[in-house]
Amino acid sequence: MALVMNSENERLQHQRRFSGDLIGITAIVAIGAIGYFVFPDNLALLTRMITIALLVLSLDLVTGYCGVATLGHAALFGSGAYAAGILSAHYGINDPLLMMLAGIAAGAIAGLLSGAIILRAHGLPQLVLSIALIHLFHEFANKASSWTGGSDGLSGIAPDPIFGLFEFDLYGQTAFFFGMTLLLVVFVLLRFLVRSPFGMLCRGIRQDPLRIRAMGGSPMAALIRMYVISGAVAGVGGALNAISTQVVGLDSLSFTQSAEALVMLVLGGTGSLFGALSGTVIFMLFEDYVSAANPFHWLTMVGALLIAVVLFAPKGLFGTAAAFVRRRKEARA
Amino acid sequence: MNPVFEVSNLRKAFGGLAVTNDVSLAMAPGDRVALIGPNGAGKTTFVNLVTGNLSPDSGEVRLGGEAVTKIDAVGRVKRGLVRSFQVTRLFQDMTPAEHVGLAVLQRDGKAKRAFGNFLAMSDVMTEVDELLGKLGLASLMHRRVSEIAYGQQRLLEIAVALALKPKVLLLDEPAAGVPQSDTGRIEQALADLPGDLAVLMIEHDMDLVFRFAKRVIVLAAGAIIFDGLPADVTRDARVREAYLGSYANASHIA
């Protein structure tokens, strides 16, 4: 072996990945700042992007890191949104932070429930379980219209100003900064999570659950745990959605929302937090742009983008770019 | 010495066919036993019964004196019964350090920690460095598994098993598929296994069996037909019959 490096040296190199955290945070802040200055009067859109990004991050935890195929992830997001919304609309508890906590708790509970059902099968049947589940959630919310407003949507959500100072107004400044803060906090926590022993365990489970069992680990317990965490993250997104838009509709619990989140994730690249974020941003910006350019047939363009990504960037946009950069680096080494 | 691993009167039938038929054996710490047998002898079923992936129709499996027959595979691993796989089952996009680190964390019940990177946990890393160093994998510890040679992957399988600090180790053809040039390193690794560990090796390669095992068990049609010293195995009439019945010639075991 000519290229032997001693292990200490390699570990240092490995630890440089920690600087990835800084780069990541800087990137999010930078993109947020660019968004803020480029679209200063379209913060509602940016806030919407943040809420969806949280949903996609949450999906990445179970799909990207654990290999669970699901088209029903909006169940977690919508539960969070309804919990936060109902707290305000029915109980008059309008503190945004309390609403956020309610969203996190409801998301986690929905995650536990979803996980307990979806994890009972694998592959295609698993996908179908998730579809059945999201329809049940959706129907349930439709039926419980005295609580959820049914198909008319839950209105009457009126969050107080944060710390009594910053009001959620028409211009969306507060919602945007609130959302950015939440996204950064969630991102940093998830960076810790995915590199922690537990994150490694989950990556192992995705590749070979039997091997994990042979190492004395219990894949089911770990996956359920990850589902609960994922539910909490989705709950943050849902609650943010309820707080920033002050309305919750059945669409937040829909198959369509779930499928769109999955498309964004696969577009960016599964199994990486940056993949989830970049997929969301690129998909939403692209949609925004083409639907402006070709109002009635933008769906065709989105379809073409998805096909092009599969053909030319099979690991997703971020995944393929990252692989390319790595190859370049290795070629130089 | 008390047996650390004991199987008594184990039976398993699929349909009407007895695939494991009244198998009993006992191993003490430090034992080096090879389990051989012609194809279809029931070795795989036996391994699955022992590890808990199948449950027997009757009989008992004991680990360190404790009956584990009703305990599932994961519970048996936690009690010190660890296996390696005939075809390596490694995580292709993870590194050897991560494999061994995960095994160590799992063993210590720390694998559910949602915080901190094991690379920064000095107690874990000391063990990882030591184990991988012993098996000659130190220089590769941060490469992806998909980038390292198959012989090295086999060594990593052993490293992962050892990281779990087993009392009993089941090695399922540890050298299968490895090119001749690399088998030396695997044999060396086997020779260096901890002295107090009970090892049961399932193997086809008789050269390896003779060099490694102090005791050979022959399984045929689900039953043990020979249990004794390696030197005696080729002379045993029933063994010859079992093999000659299924092979064109006996050169394999001669």
Next chain:
Amino acid sequence: MKKLVFAAVAAVAIGTSAYADPIKVGVIGPFSGPFALQGKNFKAGIDAYMAVNGNTVGSDTVEIVYRDVPQPDPAQSKALAQELIVKEKVQYLAGFYFTPDAMAVTPILKQGNVPMVIMNAATSAIVTKSPLVVRTSFTTWQTSTPIAKVAFDAGVKKVISVVSDYGPGVDAENAFKAGFEKAGGQVVEAIRMPLATNDFSPIMQRIKDSGAQGVFAFLPSGPTTLGFVKAYNENGLKAAGIKFFAPGDLTQESDLPALGDAALGIQTTFHYAVSHDSPENKAFVEAATKAIGNKAELSFPAVSAYDGMYVIYKMIEATGGKQDAEKAVDAVKGLAWASPRGPVSIDPESRHITQNIYLREVAKSDDGTYINKEIQTFEKQGDPGLAAAK
């Protein structure tokens, strides 16, 4: 997000706009997805109005900015409305096909100083959510109440109600029940079926077993109505003499060619039929057909959009182009005019449109196309839904 921006003004108008910024009207509707046809009708109605009446009010140019919400999505609708107000600086919001999308936007109207002209969303309560809401379409209560009287007068005393299980369906059920029981009839059973029902045979069996003499049905316009009407015929309900009553959503003109002969004779009550006979409607249909490209695609949202634009033009006139939502809304309270659908007025109290509701029957016209033929008029109908809610 599905943002549609297209300037309704010609390049010439932009060139001459040096002395005055155009007055922008933000329109939110389903311009793609499963309800794209309805969004297309919004646009056709608006284009038709501007083609007939020009794109200027006084010295102000009017510009339309479209935003797409393909399916009910209140959060999206609200985000787009915010963007329209803050970024595009629209003075008026209009459109809104789905109730939740309209509900989501009402809280920000006051702060944005923007009136909202609803061109479809048909739940009664929306107008109570903000004093800046004006509606030029209809409510489900408004269109479903007269049919109860029609049914009773036709000698039907026992009716089974079958509706899609969502807000408007429940509204229709309640409206019909209230009207029918008041007239002296009896609703023997009320069935709510999931929106995503494909096969209606079991429902038809249920209707048969109920022993009702007639069925009242409500389903959203689109593919499912086809299956429902076909099942009604094929399962022998029509032959058995069970009469069919519904609001006009079930027989919207763009679905009629597909329904074909199966729909012949079905009686519905609604606020607008493309075949309505009046000079105003002739002019409207001509302009709207030009705008939509294919007359067969023309349907009821177009006329609400057309009248919505009329209201907005009046508002611009009254405020002289200045942004003053309250003044604009006050100006149209009590406003009465001759709409393509007949005489209409804005009720000063509820800001909802008072209009004629017509009983129509599906028939074949002389040129072989299917039409909703008006056979009876219920004049000056307000919205009974608001009163019922009180």
Next chain:
Amino acid sequence: MQTVFSIAVDALAYGMVLFVISIGLSVTMGLMRVVNLAHGAFAMIGGYIASYAARDLGLGYAAAVIAAVVATIIIAIPLERFLYRRIYGAPELTQVLMTIGITFCVIGIANYAMGPTLKTIPLAGALQGSADLGFRTIPVHRLFVILCGLAVALALWFAIERTSFGVKLRASVDDAAMAAALGVRTEIIYAVSFAVAVGLAAFGGVVGAELLPVEPYYALRYMVTFLVVVSVGGAGSIPGALIACLLLGAIDTTGRYLMPEFGEFFFYLAVIAIICVFPRGLAGRVK
């Protein structure tokens, strides 16, 4: 008692419609291992072509059906060659992304080319009207669909289990490399299977159009239903798909009769229950 019979007849008819439309998906998903979310798009293309052939060209019903199947296959050939061939054996999520992309494109194009209104396919005279079963009447068309379902099931079963093509197909699926080594031209086998699947989709789209009317959003609207029945049956199994369709048809129909307001709950709870008991589907091939 009459009601029970009546519901049974409805359930059978509905189940068969589901079967005819979904079975092509079972071929792509089970035998070719492609999660083909664009299945509904092909069914829709078939429906549009039949509608165009019958209404605008004035062809008869039978001719329209044949034209739809043939034309849809012709449209699908380049798609198979340039798009699907790239995702054979790819991870499921990649297949999902690609086939959703194709579906979006087809919807957009259909909306542009055919307009957003409903399209119908006029039935042949013999298929119109209702037949009297003694205790009730049933649309003749439904009887026709039941027959079509049985015919398709038999033909597919025969093709897969009893012909040399079926042997080659199963061999290619189980081990493509081995099959190729044995002289099976797997590319052709895959292309032909894909054509069969697409043809079945188009056939189902046309025959089922009375129940699921043709419009641009068809491709997404019913995608979930197709996916569910095929997976519950066990992808790739003809008898499995048949049993699943009849079972789910029965549950759906009965639920809608007894408690229409909880129709969706019945259906999806049944799906969850079945998959929890049979994680590979009712007759899933062991992978």
